[in-house]
Amino acid sequence: MELGRRATRRNEHIRSIITSIVSSVVLALVIVVGLKMSPGWPRVHESFFSGKYFMSSLPHVLEGLWLNVQVLLYAVVGVAILSIVIALLRTSKSAILFPLRMLAILYTTVMRGIPMIVILYLIGFGIPGLEIFPGRIDPAILGTVAIILGYAAYVAEVLRAGLEGVHPSQRASARSLGLSVGKTLRLVIIPQALRKIAPALMNDFISMQKDVGLISVLGAVDAVRAAQIDVAQSYNFTPYVVASVLFILLSIPFIILNDWYSDKLRKRELSGGAV
Amino acid sequence: MSGIVSNTGKSERTAVLTVDNVKKSYGKNGPAVLKGVSFEIQPHEVVALLGPSGSGKSTLMKCVNLLERVNDGQIWLGDTDITDPHANQDQIRSRIGVVFQQFNLFPHMTVLRNVTLAATEVHHWPAAKAKKRAMELLERIGMEQKAGAYPDQLSGGQQQRVAIVRALLTEPELLLLDEITSALDPMLVGEVLGMVSEIKEQGATILMATHEMSFAHKAADKVVLLQEGVVAEYGTPSQVMDHSMRKETQEFFAYFRNLD
Numbered sequence: 001m002e003l004g005r006r007a008t009r010r011n012e013h014i015r016s017i018i019t020s021i022v023s024s025v026v027l028a029l030v031i032v033v034g035l036k037m038s039p040g041w042p043r044v045h046e047s048f049f050s051g052k053y054f055m056s057s058l059p060h061v062l063e064g065l066w067l068n069v070q071v072l073l074y075a076v077v078g079v080a081i082l083s084i085v086i087a088l089l090r091t092s093k094s095a096i097l098f099p100l101r102m103l104a105i106l107y108t109t110v111m112r113g114i115p116m117i118v119i120l121y122l123i124g125f126g127i128p129g130l131e132i133f134p135g136r137i138d139p140a141i142l143g144t145v146a147i148i149l150g151y152a153a154y155v156a157e158v159l160r161a162g163l164e165g166v167h168p169s170q171r172a173s174a175r176s177l178g179l180s181v182g183k184t185l186r187l188v189i190i191p192q193a194l195r196k197i198a199p200a201l202m203n204d205f206i207s208m209q210k211d212v213g214l215i216s217v218l219g220a221v222d223a224v225r226a227a228q229i230d231v232a233q234s235y236n237f238t239p240y241v242v243a244s245v246l247f248i249l250l251s252i253p254f255i256i257l258n259d260w261y262s263d264k265l266r267k268r269e270l271s272g273g274a275v
Numbered sequence: 276m277s278g279i280v281s282n283t284g285k286s287e288r289t290a291v292l293t294v295d296n297v298k299k300s301y302g303k304n305g306p307a308v309l310k311g312v313s314f315e316i317q318p319h320e321v322v323a324l325l326g327p328s329g330s331g332k333s334t335l336m337k338c339v340n341l342l343e344r345v346n347d348g349q350i351w352l353g354d355t356d357i358t359d360p361h362a363n364q365d366q367i368r369s370r371i372g373v374v375f376q377q378f379n380l381f382p383h384m385t386v387l388r389n390v391t392l393a394a395t396e397v398h399h400w401p402a403a404k405a406k407k408r409a410m411e412l413l414e415r416i417g418m419e420q421k422a423g424a425y426p427d428q429l430s431g432g433q434q435q436r437v438a439i440v441r442a443l444l445t446e447p448e449l450l451l452l453d454e455i456t457s458a459l460d461p462m463l464v465g466e467v468l469g470m471v472s473e474i475k476e477q478g479a480t481i482l483m484a485t486h487e488m489s490f491a492h493k494a495a496d497k498v499v500l501l502q503e504g505v506v507a508e509y510g511t512p513s514q515v516m517d518h519s520m521r522k523e524t525q526e527f528f529a530y531f532r533n534l535d
Contacts, residue, residue, distance in 0.1 A: 049444055103345065134346070168376050169375055169378040169379070170378060170381065172342055172375065173366060173373075173375065173378070173379050173380075173381070174381075175342070175366055175372075176342070176367075176371070176373035176375075177368070177369070177393035177397060177399040177441070178365050178366070178368040178369025178370075178398075179365070179392075179396060180317060180365050183396055187392070187396065188381055191383050192290065192381070192383055195383060240420065243323055
């Protein structure tokens with residue numbers, strides 16, 4: 001009887017594998033055949049997936065992508081600093097910080113309401129208009145500032161949730177040991193908050209990684225802008241696909257890292273938390 | 276260095292802790308939680324703070340620990356008026372060891388780092404000295420093997436014993452134990468109370484809020500019974516718990532005797 005049950009279980013297992021393979025193949029066929037049968041496919045194929053234009057625009061777009069990577073690195077540092085300041089202000093309780101606390105609330109509310117591209121326009125064309133700084137400001141710098149200002153609002157809110165999620169008795173314990181307010185934050189509260197919100201932060205990072213492509217609207221020659229220039233010369237849209245592929249490749253390591261870390265946290269929580 | 280606790284009393288005032296007519300209410304017009312509480316703790320004394328929930332026990336503990344500010348009255352730690360608004364609060368806190376009901380340890384730090392944190396960050400001990408002392412104390416409670424473990428890998432009783440070691444490492448003048456067994460599995464209460472008895476033997480000065488009546492009876496030198504924000508009884512365990520003529524006191528302890 002036991003052998004019979006084993007055989008049945010094995011059959012069920014094999015059948016489920018076969019079913020999933022068949023359904024995947026059917027779906028892929030529907031998509032491919034659907035695309036190929038559409039009347040405009042030959043033209044779309046030529047203007048978006050042309051091997052010739054792919055290779056010719058790759059060096060330009062790749063060069064532009066380097067600018068995106070640089071902007072991203074600066075933006076990460078800027079967002080980290082600004083968002084920590086905003087989050088600490090929002091969670092502070094001292095009376096003297098009241099006006100700054102209100103400002104922080106106003107900032108996160110307003111900034112999260114404005115579309116990213118509008119923030120870019122406002123900063124990109126507004127700051128030079130003030131004529132505080134002499135000469136022409138590099139659009140890549142203006143774009144970086146805009147990305148920092150926009151993303152700091154989101155990240156500050158995530159950080160605030162993390163700071164408030166640390167059990168209040170952790171603060172009491174730290175203060176009881178004689179640790180100052182600053183050391184309590186730095187050694188006890190912030191490390192625990194970061195651990196809790198790491199997946200959410202990585203998600204914001206991945207999202208920021210592609211939004212650095214928006215700085216092209218200010219005229220900075222990044223990957224998107226480089227693709228645009230090639231498109232304008234050839235009337236072939238393949239360079240945009242090149243840019244997309246590069247952005248996807250850039251994000252994949254972090255997406256994998258994020259999935260791995262979230263999974264690890266989830267397992268740790270399932271296996272029993274702290275008393 | 277023979278025991279877990281240092282017993283070098285050096286202050287001129289004889290009492291380690293003097294609570295003098297302390298009053299406290301929460302908010303501007305909130306009800307008074309402490310309505311003029313006074314008592315003293317002499318060196319090497321263990322004082323048990325008893326009382327029903329809402330009697331003001333934890334508020335008093337928070338005031339002694341400077342987590343709350345008193346509205347009126349004074350609390351002296353040796354010769355220092357810790358209720359003076361100009362007093363250096365961090366410095367005073369570093370002279371008092373505290374263990375709470377739960378969530379004492381920092382989950383992102385190892386046992387060793389938890390224990391040595393205040394020594395290195397507040398008292399500026401060299402890391403080697405802090406580590407050596409920490410390992411001595413952990414060895415004494417049989418937990419030197421767990422020095423590299425994280426708090427969530429320990430049982431609740433082990434966590435509380437590590438928390439006591441952490442509070443004792445820098446040899447505080449006073450140890451505050453705030454219902455340290457209330458969140459524990461009954462099986463684990465014994466090991467923690469056993470450790471409290473041991474540090475009492477070595478001469479620690481302890482104020483402990485607790486619901487463990489039989490432990491208070493056995494281990495405390497003095498008992499303070501708080502009821503509705505005032506000291507209803509103050510004396511030896513036998514005076515307060517067995518021979519009080521006061522009706523409310525008798526009723527309070529009779530309730531716990533019925534539980535045992």
